Amino acid sequence: MKTVTQVAVLAVLGAAGAGWHYYGEQVGLPPPMELIGLRSNTSQAATGGGGGAAGPVSVIVQPVRVGQVVDRVESVGTVRAREAVTITTKVAGIVEAIRFSEGQRVEAGATLVQLDAAALRAELDQARALLDDARSQLQRGRQLQAGATIAAQRLETLEALARQAEGRVRQAEARLEELRVTAPFSGRVGLRQVSPGALIQPGTVITTLDDTAKVRVEFSVPEVHLARIRVGSSVTARSSAYEGRRFQGTVAVIDTRIDPATRSVRVISEFDNADEALRPGLFLTVEMVLEERERALLVAEEAIDPVGDRAYVYVVRDGRARRQEVRLGLRLPGEVEIRQGVNAGEPVVVRGVQRLRNDLPVRVTESVSRPTS
Template sequence: MNPRHRALWLILCLTACSGGHAPSAESARAAPADAVPVEVQRVAPGAVREELTAVGSLRADESVVVRPEIAGRIVRIGFTEGQAVARGQLLFELDDAVQRAEVDQARANLQLAQRSFDRAGELYGRQLLSQSDRDQAAASRDQAAATLALAQARLDKTRIVAPFAGIAGIRLVSPGDYVAAGQDLVNLESMQSLKVDFRVDESALPRIAAGQKIEVEVDAYPRRRFEGEVYAIDPRIADATRSLALRARLPNPGGELRPGQFARIRLAVAQRQDAVVVPEQAIFPRGDRLFVYVVESGSARLREVRVGQRSPGQAEIVEGLAVGETLVVTGLQRLGDGTPVKDN
């Protein structure tokens, strides 16, 4: 057999041994070597905190605008603006010359009335004075005592003191100013702890209670969360908004937070320790539904899921996925239902 015939015979033999067919493209795709590399993660239970979000504002624990109860001229200011003051510390003192004179006059009248009452008592005991005259002397004494108490009260009102410890604001008057009764002098804020006022929808009523924890974020400290606790719930739902007012207390020992700041609030209403929690990147939408890929027998299987609570980078799956299943985390854009996959 010449060399050309021998080569042809070898080719025919090889074709017959292989069944006469070359490997198809479909079988090549099914080979494990052609599986799509992905990152997978086994679904494990995790803790999930159910939260309500709201916006509100910070309020001082105690806040007051200091005003005089009587008119007068300011002769002394006893605090420094923007600084801490103690309870009972003098803030403003008004000219008290007239009030002191009234107290002296009332005290002298009381002393005279007391002596008259004492003499009336002696005469009554000797039966030289009638009961009505003795009663008149007693009434005069009591009236003089009341007049003295009134004069002393007016004198006390010339000294305006702090009703509680706090931080004094910017004063609106100066020494020598004549102020009217009820005129604004300065604001005083207690800031060791703050109040947080916010509202939630009436539908949340069954899930809220005093003692629940909150987290507060403010624009001044964008990377920080301040923790507080709900202590009061308004018994009435607002007619206009159908919302419920809540008030929480927020510790503020460093004085970083200030009354009037805008606050974003997260209210924890429930916590589950055995929830199904997955990376948020493993979930993708199709229309108005959400899906994940689950690895079954080496292939990616499309699975519809229902998402519950979300947190940064994670999401709770409340339906469609069970603990222990293998979830595709990355490479989703190259997959379809039934695509062979391998862990990268």
């Protein structure tokens, strides 16, 4: 029965100690052991009774420094050509000549494939001859009209015949042009899919054409970052194919919709690609800058005293450790950004935090300018 009573007392003391750690220390209440008169003389000597015989606690401090903080999000993306098309033909015909080499860079309007046009050329020549004849008759008719030796109706007929001949010529020229397959924009052609002499049908794939002087990289970002995504934000990409190389680009387009399955938004960035190292389909790891803060407040990571979902630091003021709640920002290697709670240059304790409590006298033995770990 005595043992049960002792256990109960210890449990009560433990609960009281935890409550003091969360709340009592903030308002300067003494520990629960002192309240019930059970604090030992040894404990009083260790803490100095708030600055007694044992003296202040020795600590190492670091001033809150001002530095640049860059908030990034990482994703994976795929390279796409700025412009990409599959080259086909609109009409049936026999391949007369192939005027490109695989992998060649071509200019807009350049002839890629010429289909056999012998029959159409003959048709065009005939149409042009008919047009010349119609124009000659019309011209003679107009000259005779001045002498009233030709009826007005006959003149109208000659004009109609001339217009019909012009239409046949334009039609033959258009059909002849369809037999010449051209590049719709400047770019680099891919592998050839046809051979000279082959009979091809409308829609037959001839090759591909990609404009890779500037490429697009598509990736997705979680919707929680949507408010901080901006067109023009910096994007850095890297690939296992190019060890150590980083490609720089910017955000060009942000999708207007959120993917309901992944709860993410699609982002398209553009990269200059003068050496064409980035090829369509290449897999990239992408980092996008969400926010940059030039004058962020930073403290050493070991200065943070976490309690539940809160965080505290000890600021040395007037020779005493003042326990200050802070709001944390980004975590950097060895440092943590403080968004609220301290000011630039204030000395915070980075060594000896575990021995401190609010308003305890301290003695600064060293002040460091950078994280101590």
